[in-house]
Amino acid sequence: MIALDFELTQGTFSLVVAVTLDVRVAALFGPSGAGKTTILDAIAGLRTPPRGSIVIDDRVLFSSSTRVNVPPHQRRVGYVPQEVSLFPHMNVRRNLLYGRHPGSSPELDRVVSMLEIERLIDRRVTDLSGGERQRVALGRALMSGPSLLLLDEPLAAVDVPLRRRILPYLHRVRDELKVPIVYVSHDREEVDEFADTVVMLDNGRVTGVEHVAGAPRRV
Amino acid sequence: MDLWRIAWFTVLCASAATAIMLPAGVLIAWLLARRKFPGRTLVETIVSLPLVMPPVATGLILLMLLSRRGSIGGFLDRLGIDVVFTWKAVVLAMAIMGLPLLVRTARAGFEQVNERYERVAATLGAPPMRVFLTISLPLAWPSILGGAVLAFARALGEFGATIIVAGSIPGETRTLAVAIYSLAETGQDAQALRLVLVSMAIAFAALWTANWLAERRAA
Numbered sequence: 001m002i003a004l005d006f007e008l009t010q011g012t013f014s015l016v017v018a019v020t021l022d023v024r025v026a027a028l029f030g031p032s033g034a035g036k037t038t039i040l041d042a043i044a045g046l047r048t049p050p051r052g053s054i055v056i057d058d059r060v061l062f063s064s065s066t067r068v069n070v071p072p073h074q075r076r077v078g079y080v081p082q083e084v085s086l087f088p089h090m091n092v093r094r095n096l097l098y099g100r101h102p103g104s105s106p107e108l109d110r111v112v113s114m115l116e117i118e119r120l121i122d123r124r125v126t127d128l129s130g131g132e133r134q135r136v137a138l139g140r141a142l143m144s145g146p147s148l149l150l151l152d153e154p155l156a157a158v159d160v161p162l163r164r165r166i167l168p169y170l171h172r173v174r175d176e177l178k179v180p181i182v183y184v185s186h187d188r189e190e191v192d193e194f195a196d197t198v199v200m201l202d203n204g205r206v207t208g209v210e211h212v213a214g215a216p217r218r219v
Numbered sequence: 220m221d222l223w224r225i226a227w228f229t230v231l232c233a234s235a236a237t238a239i240m241l242p243a244g245v246l247i248a249w250l251l252a253r254r255k256f257p258g259r260t261l262v263e264t265i266v267s268l269p270l271v272m273p274p275v276a277t278g279l280i281l282l283m284l285l286s287r288r289g290s291i292g293g294f295l296d297r298l299g300i301d302v303v304f305t306w307k308a309v310v311l312a313m314a315i316m317g318l319p320l321l322v323r324t325a326r327a328g329f330e331q332v333n334e335r336y337e338r339v340a341a342t343l344g345a346p347p348m349r350v351f352l353t354i355s356l357p358l359a360w361p362s363i364l365g366g367a368v369l370a371f372a373r374a375l376g377e378f379g380a381t382i383i384v385a386g387s388i389p390g391e392t393r394t395l396a397v398a399i400y401s402l403a404e405t406g407q408d409a410q411a412l413r414l415v416l417v418s419m420a421i422a423f424a425a426l427w428t429a430n431w432l433a434e435r436r437a438a
Contacts, residue, residue, distance in 0.1 A: 044342050072341035073350075079342040085335045089357050098353075099343030144343045 002026065002148070002182065006052025006062070008038060015039070015204040017052075025174055025181045027191040030201035036184040037082065039201075040150045043182065044079045045072035056148050076104070078141030078179070082152040084133045086125040092136050093121045099144030106177065111139045114172050131162045135169060142177060149173070149181045155190060163190075170194060221390075226417050229394040232306060233374035236313035237367055240321050244370070245363055248325035249355065270319040274379025278312060281384045285311075308385035309392050313377045317370030324369060328362020329355060365432040372425035375418065395421075 001022045008015045015035040028036040041047040043054055045061065048069060054062040056077075061070045078099075086095050096108060112118055115135045120128060128136065134154055141149060154170065155163045171194070174181060185191050191198055192212055200208040250256070251263055269277045285292040285302045295302060302308050332355055340350045356363075378396035385392040387401050395418045402411035 044338075046338050046342070071346075072338070073344050073346050075342070076344070077342055079339065081335060081339065083335065085333070085339045087336055087340070087354065098340065099345070101344055140343065 001055075001057055002043075002180065003053070003055040004039065004043070006042060006049035006054060006064075008035075008042060008047065008049045010038070013204055017206060019199055019206055019209060021182075021197055021199070021209075023180070023195075023197040024178075025183055025195040025197070027195035027198045028182065028184045028201055029186065029188065029191050029198050030207075031186060033203070034201040035204045036186075036201055037152055040079065040152055040182065040184060043075075043148070044077050044150060045070060045075050046079075059147070076101075076145065076147045077150055078144050078146030078148070079150045080134075080137050080141050080152065080154055082154075082156060082184075084130075084137045086128075086133055086136055086140070088125060090125070091121075092117065092123050092125060092128070095125060095136060095140050096121075096143050098140060101145045104145030105143050106145065108143065111142050114176060115139045115169050131166055134166055138169065138173065142173065142179070146179060149179045150184075151181060152184045153186070154183075155185070155187070167193065222413055222417065224390075225393060225395055225398050225414065226421070228306075229375060229396075229418075230421065232309045232394065233313055233317075233371050233377075235310045236317060236374045237321075237371045239310065239314045240318050240370055241363075241367055244318055244321035244366070245325055245356075248322045248363075248366075249329050249351070251322070252326045252329035253355075266322050267319045269316050269380075274316060274377070275383055277315060278380030278383030281308075281312060281315065281380060285384065303384060304386045304388065304392060306385075306392060309381055309394060312380035312384050313374035316377050316380055317374040320373050321363075321366040321370040324366025325359065325363045328359035328366070331362070332358040361432055361435060365429050368425055368429040368432065372422055372429065375421055375425065 001020065003020045005018045013035070015038050017039060028039055030036060038047065042049055043061070049062070049064070051064040052062070053060065053064070060066070060068050061075055062068060087098065090098070096111070112121060115138060117132070117135050117139060120132055120136065125133065125136065138154065151170075155166060167190070173179065174194075183195055196212050198210045198212060199206060200210065247262065247266060251259065282303060283289050285295070285308065287293060287296045292302065302311065336354050336358065337350050340354045341347075345353065376396050377394070378400065381392070381394060382397055382400070387393050387397045393401070395414055399411050399414045399418070402408075402414065
């Protein structure tokens with residue numbers, strides 16, 4: 001369960017969010033500037049709302065009324081930002097292992113084979129193609145053993161044929177690791193294919209919550 | 220006159236000064252680059268002051284602070300530590316005069332590190348100290364090293380502050396720069412010239428290294 005209830009202002013832009021999602025994959029959908037990435041930043045703890053609360057399952061990550069603000073490194077939220085940010089001074093293996101957490105992380109071999117990045121493991125990240133980087137970034141987030149995965153337009157930077165190749169990996173992550181995902185996109189077709197609930201956003205406001213027809217609901 | 224002994228003493232003192240400067244300089248540089256705190260501009264100004272003040276004036280301030288009647292010197296005196304007119308004063312004068320060069324270069328290095336990497340590292344579970352040690356520091360390292368070499372080169376040639384706070388005691392506090400001055404003043408031009416050539420050679424090597432590092436950084 002993901003319960004978001006907060007307000008954030010940034011210059012003239014204001015974001016007001018109050019939604020509770022009990023799903024496997026929730027998509028934040030809307031035009032650019034709607035506030036989608038800001039929501040992910042707030043969940044990850046990279047931006048602190050002046051008031052409100054952020055609760056994942058039973059963990060309170062942020063609550064202005066009880067003065068709780070869990071720092072980003074303790075939130076156990078795997079964040080794959082829009083611009084892939086693999087550490088340039090580490091090879092693929094060291095990137096993948098950076099957030100490994102004894103006990104809660106999945107096996108490296110499992111993640112590597114699920115994302116089919118075996119042959120990349122000893123490569124420098126600067127030698128990877130766009131799609132390869134996306135998969136490594138996804139793998140790195142998964143290796144931190146997150147209780148929630150935040151994906152910021154993971155397919156926006158890649159062309160259509162590549163998109164078709166990456167989407168199955170996202171499906172595998174969703175179905176095999178069973179990590180709940182909050183997924184940002186402005187592509188409705190992609191959202192319908194991947195998410196089971198869509199939060200519509202426009203200009204900093206939630207304009208609706210839709211359940212995708214036929215999508216499996218988490219009970 | 221023992222030319223090589225003076226050269227060796229100067230290089231040793233400059234190395235010690237650089238070793239003292241590095242932790243302090245890196246910390247100050249990182250704070251200035253990444254943290255907003257009250258008095259930030261003041262810290263920046265004070266650190267840079269030796270760059271623009273007459274070195275003799277800096278030396279006089281150091282002398283007043285470190286003499287037995289000075290605030291720091293009185294304290295050290297009670298611990299049985301004598302600084303003024305010893306090699307320690309030479310090292311300290313060199314460190315204070317070189318620090319601005321290190322801080323400025325290292326700060327630019329930290330500023331060039333994309334904050335995205337640091338934020339992602341935090342979401343992967345790395346506490347601030349680990350982010351600093353594994354992300355910020357290695358990515359800024361070429362600049363820090365370049366700044367350290369520059370500061371070392373500056374320390375080698377330090378004269379104004381050294382002569383005031385450490386004097387020109389042969390075999391004890393006499394550095395290359397101070398020795399050149401003493402020799403030239405007493406008409407021993409040929410001897411002075413030999414020292415000039417030695418200091419040129421050392422300074423050339425240090426600057427060449429700094430430039431080489433800067434080029435590698437740009438590549």
